[in-house]
Amino acid sequence: MNSQPNFLREPHDPKDPSPWRALYLDQSLPLAEECKRAWLEDVSSRSRQFLLPLVRPIARLTIVALQILKIVIPKRFTSSALLHRLLEWNMRTWLSPNANLLIFRHFHLGSEILDFIARNTRGVTVTTNPLKPRRLTEVRDHLYLKHDINLFNFVIALNEQLRERGLELAPIDELDFSGITDGPLPIEPMPARWSNFIDLQTAIELYTPFYQLLLTDNDFWRASNSLQLDETIGLYVARLLGTAWTPALINNRHPLVPLSTMQAGFRLVLHGLATEMQHALLVQYKRAQLQVLTARSS
Template sequence: MDPVELLNSEPHDPRDPDPWVALFLDRSLPMHERTKAAMLVDQRSRARQFMLPVIRPIARLCIILFQCMKIFMPNRFTSSKLLHRLLAWGLKTWVSPEANYLILRHFHVGSEILDFIARNASELNVPTNPIRPTELVHVRDEIFLNHDLNLYNFVIRLSRALRDQGRTLSPPAKLDFSGVSDEFPIQEMPNGWTNFLDLQSAIELFTPMYQLFLTDRDFWRASNSLQLDETIAIYVATLLQAPGLVALVNNRHPLVPLTTMRAGFRLMLHGLSAELLHGFLVECKHGRMPQLARIVAPTLQLPAQPVSGAA
């Protein structure tokens, strides 16, 4: 059953209310309805309830062991192509359709957020490299690695352009939302009897593989990129003149990088932050920005002047 229909059809017992239904029906945060439903159905699954507590400590132990191994053999097993082929197979074979939908959608969301910034700072001529997978076979194109590269390259190019022109990022006379989509052309995901693994368990399992098959530099860059959520949110908040928008972001403080041990959990927060940021842009596109500006009150104040490109 479609996740939206599933949650909408749940009966309400006042003596035993369903917390997942409550979160789904709540509209205090801007989020795509099907995406929110898929995330909640995925998180209430039995796999997450019973397997995640077992998978998580084992995965983190593997991260420690692989880190020690890479001290002596830093590039012995590295192969991004092999990694992404294994990830594509693992997603197709073991991961739930809801989780796979969320994974592919994330690349569209991230591409459109960067595109929104570039469009509304068009005079800087910052190039983007959008990643728009429609099916799991596209994972083989090293899209996880390229997603991280896109993020860092965008921040570097934007910041250098601002510095070279002696400018700061500021909103244009008229915002351009033409690159923000309501829906993405993602195909139906595999739904066989083996597709039971939830998103968070899959991330915890795949993180040690990511560490093993990438160079140490690539893995650290991928882990630290999660804290750039704050930087990207500041860019968008500056363009929208909505400082409270940064309060939606949980991965912060990129100047003080965290260890890789909690990369799996922070990747979940990264996905949620990106969805909320994109949801905000969709609402603004449809002229509902004033209401949302009140919802995300400026609990985290930005500087009075436009922030610099090196946020």
């Protein structure tokens, strides 16, 4: 994999400016450098330009066909173990290194955000189940399914205790950022063979029908509905930070209104970016708090 993406290596042409270079240089949104480079290189690839428009309509038609099929034989083909073995093989064989990196980053960052909320919600004790895979073989351990289950279990456990004790999420004087990683994540290098060319968005569209086929209806609908908890988690973080603007980073909204699974692939991309921006924001706050504490002690 090249050390720099094409849009950074090629000289700037004022008569034909690169949109990817502009988005990379823009700093209006909080986003880790590693994520921004990987994401923009991935979305500027030929795979996304030419393959995604072909894959997306076929994948969505397949979702409709499978939904009809599962009315007749609802649990005949379900197997989470088979699904995750297929996902691991496809990630190893076909996905670009950037796509795999972004997927693994998502598991790490999502776990760290839930940990931050648990650490800083006073008066409750919520045990988290962090998912921080380092290598592709860990996908086989029902990684994707556990990610969705963890999120719902966390929301249930947190709010049961808040309701029972008459408490609310609120800012505190000194937040605990010890679970937020400021720097590289412990993820092993991903395969970079000739066949590893499929971008993240195309891969998500391809995988969604397999999700629907090999998961039970409950698991598939839960996975789809979990995307709308972005707003919920964003509000939790905003209340702990004492700010009102962080939910503006989120596009998956209104968790009380379930959406069609037809757009699950696109919404999953928004979910990934929301997680990246929420985590980058927490890193900014962590650095700012560290500077204040250092100034006090000096």
